[in-house]
Amino acid sequence: MLLQQQLDGDKPEQKDSCAPLLQVRNLKKYFPITSPFGRLKGHVKAVESVNFDLYEKGTLGLVGESGCGKSTTGRSILRLIEPTEGSVNYRGKELLQLNQSEFKGFRKDMQMVFQDPHSSLNPKKRIGELIEEPMEIHKIGTKAERMERAMDLLKRTGIREDQYFRFPHEFSGGQRQRIGIARALAVDPSIIVLDEPVSALDVSIQSQVLNLLEEIQDEFKLAYLFISHDLSVVRHTADEIGVMYLGHMVEKAPTDDLFANPLHPYTKALLSAIPIPDRKQRRERIIIKGDVPSPIDPPTGCVFHTRCPFVMDQCKTIKPEMLQQSDGHQVACHLYN
Amino acid sequence: MEDCPLLEVKELRTRFSSEKGTITAVDGVTFRVDHGETLGVVGESGCGKSVTAESIMRLLNEKSTRYDGEINFKGRNLLSLPEKKMLDIRGNEISMIFQDAMTSLNPVFTIGDQIAESIIVHQNLGKREAMEKAVEMLRLTGIPSPEKRVHEYPHEISGGMRQRVMIAMALSCKPSLLIADEPTTALDVTIQAQILEVINDLKEELNMGVMMITHDLGVVAEVCTRVAVMYLGQVIEESDVDTLFDSPRHPYTRGLLKSIPTITGDRSQKLHTIQGVVPALDNIPKGCRFAPRCPYATDQCISESPLLEALENGQKIRCWHHEEIMKREGVTDVITTAT
Numbered sequence A: 001m002l003l004q005q006q007l008d009g010d011k012p013e014q015k016d017s018c019a020p021l022l023q024v025r026n027l028k029k030y031f032p033i034t035s036p037f038g039r040l041k042g043h044v045k046a047v048e049s050v051n052f053d054l055y056e057k058g059t060l061g062l063v064g065e066s067g068c069g070k071s072t073t074g075r076s077i078l079r080l081i082e083p084t085e086g087s088v089n090y091r092g093k094e095l096l097q098l099n100q101s102e103f104k105g106f107r108k109d110m111q112m113v114f115q116d117p118h119s120s121l122n123p124k125k126r127i128g129e130l131i132e133e134p135m136e137i138h139k140i141g142t143k144a145e146r147m148e149r150a151m152d153l154l155k156r157t158g159i160r161e162d163q164y165f166r167f168p169h170e171f172s173g174g175q176r177q178r179i180g181i182a183r184a185l186a187v188d189p190s191i192i193v194l195d196e197p198v199s200a201l202d203v204s205i206q207s208q209v210l211n212l213l214e215e216i217q218d219e220f221k222l223a224y225l226f227i228s229h230d231l232s233v234v235r236h237t238a239d240e241i242g243v244m245y246l247g248h249m250v251e252k253a254p255t256d257d258l259f260a261n262p263l264h265p266y267t268k269a270l271l272s273a274i275p276i277p278d279r280k281q282r283r284e285r286i287i288i289k290g291d292v293p294s295p296i297d298p299p300t301g302c303v304f305h306t307r308c309p310f311v312m313d314q315c316k317t318i319k320p321e322m323l324q325q326s327d328g329h330q331v332a333c334h335l336y337n
Numbered sequence B: 001m002e003d004c005p006l007l008e009v010k011e012l013r014t015r016f017s018s019e020k021g022t023i024t025a026v027d028g029v030t031f032r033v034d035h036g037e038t039l040g041v042v043g044e045s046g047c048g049k050s051v052t053a054e055s056i057m058r059l060l061n062e063k064s065t066r067y068d069g070e071i072n073f074k075g076r077n078l079l080s081l082p083e084k085k086m087l088d089i090r091g092n093e094i095s096m097i098f099q100d101a102m103t104s105l106n107p108v109f110t111i112g113d114q115i116a117e118s119i120i121v122h123q124n125l126g127k128r129e130a131m132e133k134a135v136e137m138l139r140l141t142g143i144p145s146p147e148k149r150v151h152e153y154p155h156e157i158s159g160g161m162r163q164r165v166m167i168a169m170a171l172s173c174k175p176s177l178l179i180a181d182e183p184t185t186a187l188d189v190t191i192q193a194q195i196l197e198v199i200n201d202l203k204e205e206l207n208m209g210v211m212m213i214t215h216d217l218g219v220v221a222e223v224c225t226r227v228a229v230m231y232l233g234q235v236i237e238e239s240d241v242d243t244l245f246d247s248p249r250h251p252y253t254r255g256l257l258k259s260i261p262t263i264t265g266d267r268s269q270k271l272h273t274i275q276g277v278v279p280a281l282d283n284i285p286k287g288c289r290f291a292p293r294c295p296y297a298t299d300q301c302i303s304e305s306p307l308l309e310a311l312e313n314g315q316k317i318r319c320w321h322h323e324e325i326m327k328r329e330g331v332t333d334v335i336t337t338a339t
Helices: A002-009 A070-077 A100-107 A127-137 A143-156 A173-185 A203-219 A231-237 A255-260 A265-273 A313-317 B049-057 B083-089 B111-123 B127-140 B159-171 B189-206 B217-223 B241-246 B251-259 B299-303 B322-328 B334-338
Strands: A022-034 A040-054 A059-063 A085-090 A110-113 A191-195 A223-228 A240-245 A248-254 A323-326 A329-331 B007-018 B021-033 B038-042 B065-073 B094-097 B177-181 B209-214 B226-231 B234-240
Touching: A022 A070, A040 A059, A040 A070, A040 A240, A040 A248, A059 A070, A059 A231, A070 A085, A070 A110, A070 A191, A070 A223, A110 A173, A127 A143, A127 A173, A143 A173, A173 A203, A203 A231, A203 B251, A223 A231, A231 A255, A240 A255, A240 A265, A248 A255, A248 A265, A265 B189, B007 B049, B021 B038, B021 B049, B021 B209, B021 B234, B038 B049, B038 B217, B049 B065, B049 B094, B049 B177, B049 B209, B094 B159, B111 B127, B111 B159, B127 B159, B159 B189, B177 B189, B189 B209, B189 B217, B209 B217, B217 B241, B226 B241, B226 B251, B234 B241, B234 B251
Parallel strands: A059 A223, A059 A240, A110 A191, A191 A223, B038 B209, B038 B226, B094 B177, B177 B209
Antiparallel strands: A022 A040, A022 A085, A240 A248, A248 A329, A323 A329, B007 B021, B007 B065, B226 B234
């Protein structure tokens, strides 16, 4: 079938199956703040030197509170916003060096599912067209083939095929999120960035969508970058988790390790703050005081030192390095030096 | 007066007239809140939990809304009070905190002015005294340097701080009932923990009754003493919080509890799902409202709607087959062991 060949054909061969699919190094994104007359007043330091690898069929969870830069990280690697600095290496190709037309070929391999299913689908288009659109842009298949694939994807994501001609407003939030997923799958990507994919959904619907994501990951051999503020959701889906705070990745570890043995004081506080829906498992809570500082003028030294219960003198001046503690468990904190 | 419950809602029915005809958003809801307790009202979007709260405060547009039943607050039926009397109760004896603090605060007044306003209206204090009281309230909610903060505008402070301002405002007249409608849903977990602690501390200090509306069962486990689970405008299960988490009886509650990913459960297992979606309010199933999504539904469930049945251990349940279900799932029957 022509369509399938086109989808598979131009995907660069993975030489080594253990090598990461995507390597992100020193990713930085500063948003300039200008006065009404265009004078530069400063920068919002949204993401500051973030490093991670993404493996085939693997899921990396990015967690943190609002404003920690997790979404900016996701958008930067897809170049939906241009990162200020850093390197994003996909199957050995440096993505940030490419110009827009060269990059277009790679967009097909990296798709995104957004948080709000109500605003991420064009209300004037039928859902069938919405799913075909990415294939059209990348000139994949004939019209009939595209339609067939759209039908298949609808069925696969749990929407009846006869709803192909319906409009987004006719669907519930959970169904719209399924359409968003079908749309991301249309061009057969190898990486999907999921930006809070279930945060807008009710619990009974949330579990349906999470299970669907898990099923298609195996089926379509996908790597996920799963961005969420909800640690319990990330725990369920991710193999590895990166915890972000004020633009920095403060801890990164395999999921089970992170929950069993959190090292960074922020991770500990974050974990202890999650209300557990089980009365028997109540535990000591670390309540960190105050609010997240402004990313325009982040604290010197360790960014968490203004709220950290274990703050020492060196935390205020020296920025901690991300250091390996045990196998795959990295933490940026002076307590572990 | 003292021995009557703080708030007693009896068979409350709230109906809206709309283009699609009359819509019953709340259908026969009954519960009570006593002094010093926190009743959690949980359910998914569209289950009528917020409309119940707005009915108690009588915040809905009364031209297109019809109430039936009783809302007895300290022995008085709020539904039969004239609007003028309601003004003395709203914000004074019953206060409400909303989910979105940014849109609930007035952007053109300082936060001090907004807290002082309700004190001036309800307590006949002068502006200067009211301001002092506002500072005191802000300090109570844990805002640092409140004497400076009172002169700031809502946009100058963070989300968590705004929610504290809302709490300060709601509690400034020392209400006996606080209705919190998803007070922490828009906040980050670390800030949520702070806010829940503030509400809990103040509840004890003022011996208030709290009605906590939330969709988050984690929050319920954390702060509530009793819980009412709502589905499509009805209470389907009510019990004290330990019973709800130890032996939930309604298939919906059981499904809901099983489908939440937790930070302690088994990660390798697939999440439990409740099939289907919540039906629209203009298309309510005839029998049991949960029947179309219930794995145990029988013909009886589809044709006849069950009543809220009170069990010996104080648990209330709206399900035809809860006893069989508990037996079938191999759960030891709490009632027989309790009696």
